[in-house]
Amino acid sequence: MTKLCTLSEAISQFVHDGDLVYAAGFTHLIPFAAGHEIIRQGRKNLILARATPDIIYEQMVAAGCARKIIFSYMGNPGVGSLRILREEVETGRLEWEEYSHFGMISRLQAGASGLPFIPMNQTAATDLESANPNYRRVRDPYTNIEVIVLPPLLPDVAIVHVQRCDAEGNAQIWGIIGEQKEAAFASKHVIVTAEEIVEEEVIRSDPNRTIIPAFIVDAVCHVPYCAHPSYTQGYYDRDNLFYLNWDKISETRQGIQQYLEEWVYGVKDRQEYWQKLGKETHQRLSVKPRWSVPVNYGEY
Amino acid sequence: MTKLCTLSEAISQFVHDGDLVYAAGFTHLIPFAAGHEIIRQGRKNLILARATPDIIYEQMVAAGCARKIIFSYMGNPGVGSLRILREEVETGRLEWEEYSHFGMISRLQAGASGLPFIPMNQTAATDLESANPNYRRVRDPYTNIEVIVLPPLLPDVAIVHVQRCDAEGNAQIWGIIGEQKEAAFASKHVIVTAEEIVEEEVIRSDPNRTIIPAFIVDAVCHVPYCAHPSYTQGYYDRDNLFYLNWDKISETRQGIQQYLEEWVYGVKDRQEYWQKLGKETHQRLSVKPRWSVPVNYGEY
Amino acid sequence: MNYSSSELMTVNAARLLQDGDTVFVGVGLPNLACNLARRTHAPNLLMIYEAGVVGARPSRLPLSIGDPTLVSGSTLVCSMYEVFTLYLQRGNVDVGFLGGAQIDRFGNINATVIGDYQHPKVRLPGSGGSMEIAAWANRCYIITPHQKRRFPEKVDFTTSAGFLTGRSQRLATGVRGKGPQAVVTDLGILQPDENGELILTALHPTATLEQVRINTGWELKVAPDMQITEPPSEEELRILREELDPTGIYL
């Protein structure tokens, strides 16, 4: 059964005001197009969860979509801080809930696994544990040593960008796989955006590559270049120049507002956005192919 | 640094009397050649752990290698019981420790993850929990409901058969991946047997396919057809006829002894074993190719 | 039309499946029942094998639950830990199939041992995946021949939970699955009443109430609205015999 729809339809149907949203992807495959569509549709009071909020959540917060952020590293990787997020947290205008990376993804792992809590070994650093009451302790019944535990994270909706997917939602990813699978299984609803919609037979030619099964997916959207300025391994490069530029754009509220006007509100969809980026950027981000050596599953 | 050696050398160096051995593989990739080599080298008092002991452990027990078995399903899948194991347990000559599949692989997952215990939801079936003191309970600090917990399984040595591997031990598997990864990470030593030793560049062409990294591997052995009568996806079929025949072979101790004389003690190594099986069997188990659609990682 | 008792059980089990169900399936008759349902009234049935294979399209009948034919052409393969966590424990499985040497009055199953656990009279294979399937699949079905030794009042060992000593006791444990919904035998179908006790809700046209009673280890109640099952259709038998198990491994 096909679940193909436009990204606009998917956001409209599965992302509601007040929802806990997990737009997945560790540096790789960050679904910027979905973030922009959420901004265009004017969602409010979202709780935004991501290990690294990255620019996508900074834009959504700046656009007024969110009331709270859940994170484990709030920086512009390799560049510096995320100025607006930092200011919103410093002034207390934005609620926040904080973990280490391992704590954050452990919560997703617990959610994806149907567990009521998940254990981690102690780290000796107890300040975050004291600051966030979700951190608790449980005594290991075998050694009598305490472990740290966290409860599951159960987002209302996960948005996962993938390289290839069939129309039903069987999705394949390669390159950095981050927390994509855990986010999808932990969430009530799953929106998959894909660089390519492929025939089911392509997926079935390599079932070990499939990370998300169709039956947990609600919507499948064909969105090439969805991840820019993040990247899609094998399809286009990370736009490091944009990540560096963002540091300047975000120096003032006005700078961000202008950016949103031009690149989010000012375009209809990702296709228009990508065209607007222009040939030079397309060229700069293009990637020469490097193919995997195929494997033989055998006819049985 | 190459870790290539013969299977005989690997067993001699890394499997000792009294060791806890995990020969991995759920139906698929069961390292029969390694089991036979352990029998030939006359190991004693081993503790043999596997979710499904399968014929490999029955042969090792019949040959007098083991003092204890740890398992979650002790049958000949699709055929019936494992007669010798059943008798050894019924008479109390063999110690045993029993889990459900989920309990068994959870123990491996805990071992691989460096956790002192791992939680599972309750199943309402408490008889096994009562019979095996390793099952304990911990109260979830968020809901106050009890979960079931198990301690890590930390084998002395894991033996993992794979389709392809480089000389250092970076190993790739496709088809049923069972508990191969968890067994390798949980164990002190890892012996990898491979259908093919490939150039490092083959592995590096598809890093998402790699399940075991070289630096946790102690020995790499090139052992084509290692898994017969189990199978290697894409390389040869499961010998269902042998699994059916085993039910007759194992009707008497004498039958098994004759089998061991002829097929284990009577051959030098796996190559001789495979030749002895003969052309008809080779033909019967041969598989037509069915290739995966390759993926593009991109030159960056 | 002639048919075997295996065919009869398989056809009746297949009819219990709903289109769109996600089924955690073992080999043997459950595998046949699922494939029959997929070829008849439930084309969107999704099969998950405990070996970690999702969306299998086996082109031959697998002897083992880890047969390579399940993998080639499937949509997804994951690890065993994942299949038990992401799929089963997470609540993504609608239907589980179970079997065992003993099934008791409250649908509890014994696949572990006859006699005492430490000093077994007969040692059985053990749980495999069934302890968790019985607990966490939304609905469970059991296929088994109807023999008195297989239907004791109380199992020697509870490998997988039915309703324990009654529906309220299972509820009290908080396990997510609703427990056994039907036991399909070669004589009829048993289903739990409001108390979780298995009662006869359907009789196959080839069987008698008397047969069922003497082959059940407790005083079996009969549902007031007991049905007579439809015999296997020609089409159902054709699919089973010609397409699914042409060499008669299981039927």
Place this chain on the structure above:
Amino acid sequence: MNYSSSELMTVNAARLLQDGDTVFVGVGLPNLACNLARRTHAPNLLMIYEAGVVGARPSRLPLSIGDPTLVSGSTLVCSMYEVFTLYLQRGNVDVGFLGGAQIDRFGNINATVIGDYQHPKVRLPGSGGSMEIAAWANRCYIITPHQKRRFPEKVDFTTSAGFLTGRSQRLATGVRGKGPQAVVTDLGILQPDENGELILTALHPTATLEQVRINTGWELKVAPDMQITEPPSEEELRILREELDPTGIYL
């Protein structure tokens, strides 16, 4: 020979790595230090990136820890949960690199907040992977410029544990890693004494004791056998400048 303070720190950090070490590496100077070590005295250094990439062979300098150049041609990619469990928590990581806004007398690191946590004066990025790296890697190294505000007597917030208030306190927590082994600055190298207090064990040839003292927030002890570091060699600088960071992103 002229060199920058970044080059000085990178070269000295590289020299701390041993051939065969498995390093959990971040971007920036640690990445440069690892790649320099691999091209000089530690050809068998194995780099693991927290994004889940093992055995990377980056053909360009990555800006982000999740750059695609880390993936293409690497030996293994795994999920984040796996990199933190199978690799880090399991004890498969020899060396971790850490950074932060504050490092205190006992090697505790603050990357979270200046001022009060609930009402921060300056909000920093937070832990990322560093809370667990500091706890579970066998050895940890810190690279940071030597400034008084970066070296307070006590951090405002312990994002990652050094020796807490002394070596015995860290030992008592039972964490597996041995804690910070060296802090490489642009003035010298601090290492923990038997009590876990950071003391000056080496001075760069370009720096003075006085400079170190006025840029440290506590009364810094000097090791009786304090060394003077070897200046960066021509070859080390050539590799850094020509091969690793030709456009001078970090150096």
